[in-house]
Amino acid sequence: MRRVYQRGTLTESTAPEHWFTLFAEWFAAAAAELIAVEVNAMQVATVDAAGHPAVRTVLLKAFDERGIVFYMKECSAKGR
Numbered sequence: 503m504r505r506v507y508q509r510g511t512l513t514e515s516t517a518p519e520h521w522f523t524l525f526a527e528w529f530a531a532a533a534a535e536l537i538a539v540e541v542n543a544m545q546v547a548t549v550d551a552a553g554h555p556a557v558r559t560v561l562l563k564a565f566d567e568r569g570i571v572f573y574m575k576e577c578s579a580k581g582r
Contacts, residue, residue, distance in 0.1 A: 509531075512524075520567065522565070522566065522567045525565065526565070529541070529565070540561065542561050542562040542563075543559055543560075543561060543562075544559070544560060544561070544562050544570075544572065545557050545558070545559055545560075546558055546559075546560050546572070558574075560572040560573070560574055561573070
């Protein structure tokens with residue numbers, strides 16, 4: 503039942519200068535090929551002052567050269 507997601511290789515010497523170029527290419531390919539049900543689902547991980555990690559799933563709403571945009575309720579555990 504496992505899908506194979508591997509696609510070629512990425513090395514520092516072949517990577518584009520800006521992260522956005524590669525991310526846009528990967529995102530477009532995933533959306534076009536319907537690699538995942540929710541192509542825009544992503545994990546956001548943080549750590550608290552004691553170093554304890556917390557991971558949550560959010561939906562990517564937009565991205566450009568300045569960064570990635572996702573939304574969540576401010577009063578939720580994710581928002582805090």
